[in-house]
Amino acid sequence: MFKPLAIALAISAAFPAIAAETAPNKVERITVTGSNIRVSQKAGATAVQVISAKEIADSGKTSVSEVIRSISANSGNSYNEQFTASFSAGTSGVSLRGLGQKNTLVLINGKRISSYATAQNLQETFVDLNSLPMAAVQRIEILKDGASSVYGSDAVAGVVNIILYSEFKGTELSAELGSSTEGTGQTEKNFSIKTGFGDFNEDNFNVVFSLDGQKRDQLDQSDVSWLKEGDFRNQSGGSLNRTITNYYEGDPTRLIGGPQGPLKLTDYGSITDGKAGQVLAYNDAPYSTLIPEVERYHAFARANLRINDDTQAYAEYLYGFSRANLTFAAPLTVSSSLRAWNNQKQALDTIDNKLPVGHPNNPGTTPLDFTATLFDLGKRLKTDEVTLHRILSGVKGTAFGWDWDASLAYSQSTLEETVQNFVNRYEYEKVLKDGSYNFADQSKNSEEVRNRLRLSTLRPAKSSLITADINASSGELFELPAGSVGFAAGAQFRQEKMDSRTSDAVLSGTELRPAINIIKGERKVTALFAELNIPVIKDLNVNLAARADHYSDFGNAFSPKASVRYQAADWLLLRGTASRGFRAPSLPEITQSSAVSYGLVTDPRDPISPTKSRGVTSIIAANSNLQPERSDNFNLGFVLSPTSDSSIGLDYYNIRQSGLIGTQSSADIIANESRDPSKIVRDDKGRISTLYRQYSNMGDRETSGIDLDLRQRFKSKNYGNLKLGSQISHVLRFAEPLATGKPLSEGAGSNQFGSIPKWRAVSDATWEIGAWSTTLTWNYIGGYDQANPSENDTVKYVDSFNTFDLTASWKLAKDTTLTAKVLNLSNTRPPWDSSTDFFDHTQADPRGRFASAKLTYKF
Numbered sequence: 106m107f108k109p110l111a112i113a114l115a116i117s118a119a120f121p122a123i124a125a126e127t128a129p130n131k132v133e134r135i136t137v138t139g140s141n142i143r144v145s146q147k148a149g150a151t152a153v154q155v156i157s158a159k160e161i162a163d164s165g166k167t168s169v170s171e172v173i174r175s176i177s178a179n180s181g182n183s184y185n186e187q188f189t190a191s192f193s194a195g196t197s198g199v200s201l202r203g204l205g206q207k208n209t210l211v212l213i214n215g216k217r218i219s220s221y222a223t224a225q226n227l228q229e230t231f232v233d234l235n236s237l238p239m240a241a242v243q244r245i246e247i248l249k250d251g252a253s254s255v256y257g258s259d260a261v262a263g264v265v266n267i268i269l270y271s272e273f274k275g276t277e278l279s280a281e282l283g284s285s286t287e288g289t290g291q292t293e294k295n296f297s298i299k300t301g302f303g304d305f306n307e308d309n310f311n312v313v314f315s316l317d318g319q320k321r322d323q324l325d326q327s328d329v330s331w332l333k334e335g336d337f338r339n340q341s342g343g344s345l346n347r348t349i350t351n352y353y354e355g356d357p358t359r360l361i362g363g364p365q366g367p368l369k370l371t372d373y374g375s376i377t378d379g380k381a382g383q384v385l386a387y388n389d390a391p392y393s394t395l396i397p398e399v400e401r402y403h404a405f406a407r408a409n410l411r412i413n414d415d416t417q418a419y420a421e422y423l424y425g426f427s428r429a430n431l432t433f434a435a436p437l438t439v440s441s442s443l444r445a446w447n448n449q450k451q452a453l454d455t456i457d458n459k460l461p462v463g464h465p466n467n468p469g470t471t472p473l474d475f476t477a478t479l480f481d482l483g484k485r486l487k488t489d490e491v492t493l494h495r496i497l498s499g500v501k502g503t504a505f506g507w508d509w510d511a512s513l514a515y516s517q518s519t520l521e522e523t524v525q526n527f528v529n530r531y532e533y534e535k536v537l538k539d540g541s542y543n544f545a546d547q548s549k550n551s552e553e554v555r556n557r558l559r560l561s562t563l564r565p566a567k568s569s570l571i572t573a574d575i576n577a578s579s580g581e582l583f584e585l586p587a588g589s590v591g592f593a594a595g596a597q598f599r600q601e602k603m604d605s606r607t608s609d610a611v612l613s614g615t616e617l618r619p620a621i622n623i624i625k626g627e628r629k630v631t632a633l634f635a636e637l638n639i640p641v642i643k644d645l646n647v648n649l650a651a652r653a654d655h656y657s658d659f660g661n662a663f664s665p666k667a668s669v670r671y672q673a674a675d676w677l678l679l680r681g682t683a684s685r686g687f688r689a690p691s692l693p694e695i696t697q698s699s700a701v702s703y704g705l706v707t708d709p710r711d712p713i714s715p716t717k718s719r720g721v722t723s724i725i726a727a728n729s730n731l732q733p734e735r736s737d738n739f740n741l742g743f744v745l746s747p748t749s750d751s752s753i754g755l756d757y758y759n760i761r762q763s764g765l766i767g768t769q770s771s772a773d774i775i776a777n778e779s780r781d782p783s784k785i786v787r788d789d790k791g792r793i794s795t796l797y798r799q800y801s802n803m804g805d806r807e808t809s810g811i812d813l814d815l816r817q818r819f820k821s822k823n824y825g826n827l828k829l830g831s832q833i834s835h836v837l838r839f840a841e842p843l844a845t846g847k848p849l850s851e852g853a854g855s856n857q858f859g860s861i862p863k864w865r866a867v868s869d870a871t872w873e874i875g876a877w878s879t880t881l882t883w884n885y886i887g888g889y890d891q892a893n894p895s896e897n898d899t900v901k902y903v904d905s906f907n908t909f910d911l912t913a914s915w916k917l918a919k920d921t922t923l924t925a926k927v928l929n930l931s932n933t934r935p936p937w938d939s940s941t942d943f944f945d946h947t948q949a950d951p952r953g954r955f956a957s958a959k960l961t962y963k964f
Contacts, residue, residue: 626696
């Protein structure tokens, strides 16, 4: 009676999603994410969440990004294409445990792939999930504890291993059409082709190939009914979102001209409490893209060839192309803080922006400071085109009781970012001086003048990775009384490069108000690793692993790990791990790089507005003396299987990081200006214009929480099969210092360090009967506190977010299936968050209800 329970329990530790489908008496040797030793399914390994191809299809998700980002352990600080105001628009990443995308390692078939061509948020390197092929995915394995001892850097929070098909029989075609309910409907089209031929056992070879594509319309803020007016005064801490422009000498009520184009006369007090008079302002909703227009294509091919009975060769090619189009921003606003890059000085030059005497818009007898938006030049547009290639070849086999594998791979991510309707600094200085541009009535400007001012630029970037891997393992190194000792060892060589440039227009000082993220560097990494699996007593295994890495820039890192797995009873599995991990400084952080960004600060020494926030420029530099971030990881859990069709898994994690890499906050720099005045540049009026910052190893971070995995299956001859599942993650602690040298401050359940909800859960029910299969999924994201509420925040809490997805598949014929899905069935809006523009796009999206139909044919 208890034999099936023991098998199901053991398998649930490594492959819970397929536990009920594996024969109890079949002993198959497999490699599970987080280990290099091939073991039997009964032996198991560290707990791994597995999402099968069928579960992906049942979910209704149409991209790798949507599948991975929906897991409960993706608790915060991860970004997708909604993050349009970045150097990586159109991309998507995953952030296990809320520790950022740079602390989650993404693998393809157990091997590394090049990071995205440039950095996100100036310093984060990550794998772009949108560049990966959806049609080729056989399963996704998510290891939720640190794995630096096996894989090296970046695996502090865990590992996402995307397993692509190595063999597929037949041909499968699919096409899908869907649309959201917001605006005129954001249409999405998807197609996929998957085919394979050759039987490895009979023909000594096999080939698999897949191709998929996606096209989706752009969704702007002005397309969404509850966002298009930009009036949030009925929300806690909300206001009338209007941008004030076209005024003289810093006084918004002293107007240049009158209403024109999008400019409207607006009561100053409706925008800013306590103000009087009227200002010229515009609604920026039409200039804000929430989700870009995208066009993506992915291809994957793999071939396996048997050389002899013990040896086979394999080769893979992966290709991804993605184009994202969006409105980057409203037309440029010129003011006294107008800047251009001086490449010789590696600094920003301030551009004299005064209306000269005699200018048609200057009624006075002295030059005038002014602020104006150049609406007639049009929206500032951005297109990001990303191409990913990976070529991998290898040989693997068995010899003298050992399994071995040697491979060589090259992968590369390239970016071409084009922007339109930026402003030419030199032409602007000319028209400002000669008075040929009319700021007050832009309809009078000639098209010749507009074209002189318009500037289109190209920003290229490339990231590449060369890897050479060799490893060998034996599940039966020698015998102990309790069983066979397993052993694995190997070596790895990597060469990482990143060359993220800026446009020629920026380098020549031509582009006004440039944002810059220049990265140029490379490193070489060599590593040795070993792993030992020891059966101490019957049903008690200890796994010891260690890895030594040498980096050509900062030096050495050593990562040990110990794990224990104890089959306490047929129905009870106990497990635990303790390890040391690390994250190597990213190339933007440690090599030749410089960045320019813009933000708001409050300066108590500001001679004009000491209590109000004001825009300043930050110039950020790399630091060649950085050391890696270190981590101590601890995990403890159990799996309980009351019956062969049910399991309950509970795991506790605790991660402590030290030497976190970051820059001193703006507030901290300003507060300590008397100690280090070199970090602040003030203009001739005494106002801050520039802050200088550099990456350094700073404070610590602690995070802990629990994961709960519940599964139940009911089988009936008359009523079909019902499968229930729920993955629940709860963050107990997420603490960082608020400033350098300060004690840790708790951020779990708040947006102190990015929104970190304490609770996140994904629950689903799948009912299969006859030719029908239906899945209902409940996605839950817990609410969180406003860490720094404004004076107008009457509700200092962001509500929880619940959505339901429904998919239904009908087998029309033996080879034909029709699938209908509705995502966000109840058309639920994201909860209001006053700390963001309106909602936190790392947790939700504004599409509303999305419905589609998909036809699949297999032959």
